[in-house]
Amino acid sequence: MYSYLFLCCCFVVETSMIRFSISTLLPKLVYNIRRQSSKITYAFKTDQVLYDFIAAAKRNDDSAAEQLVETPEFSDPDVLEGIDSLGNTPLILCAQRNWSDICKMLIDLNCNMNHQNLFGSTSLMCSAANGNLAALSTLLKCERTSIDLASRFGQTALMKAVIAGKSDSVDLLLKAGASVKIKNKQGKTALDLANEKGQIKIVNQLISFCSSSE
Secondary structure, three states, rough: OOHHHHHHHHHHHHHHHHHHHHHHHHHHHHHHHHHHHHHHHHHHHHHHHHHHHHHHHHOOOEEEEEHHHHHHHOOHHHHHHHOOOOOHHHHHHHHHOHHHHHHHHHHOOOOOOOOOOOOOHHHHHHHHHHOOOOHHHHOOOOOOOOOOOOOOOOOOOHHHHHOOOHHHHHHHHHOOOOOOOOOOOOOOOOOHHHHHHHHHHHHHHHHHHHHHOO
């Protein structure tokens, strides 16, 4: 008799404990599921924002790109420092297209100014080589920009501007303090490259700059 009562008491206690555990753990379980679901939804949303920005850049739609940068999701590092298939960040894509206003917006979001794509080029190098003066000027105003950073071939933004024959880019870079003494992996300076490419105007620019800085 007593054994039976004891077993009944144990059963009641155990059942109560199970109910207590369920009532305690269930809200936490539901909360964690919702939290993980929220994270997945947010990750999908940020991925979509980056995808949409890259698509806007490809079709040269600066209006759509600007609207995307204004969204809260764009400040997420996964978007701000996200890359396309060539390793280009949003800043590089904007520099390539001379979207100076959007470059400024990205700079204000504290983006990486010196990220190098698969070819070792930065946003500064891309704007300089393309002669995108508005974007180049905007990038040079940011103190986080490494003006003399070299690509995988040892070429600086100044060298890339020289090779591309962009004299206006060369002028902006020289005024911003770009070094004319740096040599690439072939041991050539910007002046050597200008002579090699037959860039007479740029040769004169560089000689004049070197003479005035002595």
